[in-house]
Amino acid sequence: MCIFCEIVSGNIPARIVYEDDQVIAFLDVAPTSYGHTLVVPKQHVESFLDCPEELLDHVMKVAQELANRLKNNLNCDGINVLTNVGEA
Numbered sequence: 001m002c003i004f005c006e007i008v009s010g011n012i013p014a015r016i017v018y019e020d021d022q023v024i025a026f027l028d029v030a031p032t033s034y035g036h037t038l039v040v041p042k043q044h045v046e047s048f049l050d051c052p053e054e055l056l057d058h059v060m061k062v063a064q065e066l067a068n069r070l071k072n073n074l075n076c077d078g079i080n081v082l083t084n085v086g087e088a
Contacts, residue, residue, distance in 0.1 A: 047085040
């Protein structure tokens with residue numbers, strides 16, 4: 001089971017900031033910046049490259065909503081939204 005699936009199942013604790021039936025968002029345990037939040041689908045996918053389109057749309061909608069909240073609440077200069085695929 002991947003680490004994100006372990007978090008979704010509750011086997012690994014996380015500081016959850018958002019959750020619905022399709023998505024979970026939580027603070028990174030080793031943040032690269034203040035407010036570093038991961039937004040992941042509850043359904044296991046290898047990456048956004050193979051995520052079903054409807055689910056990917058929902059993940060991005062949630063990411064947008066959370067990014068706006070972070071920008072407003074943390075008074076930050078900007079927001080980075082990214083994905084990592086593979087080892088590179």
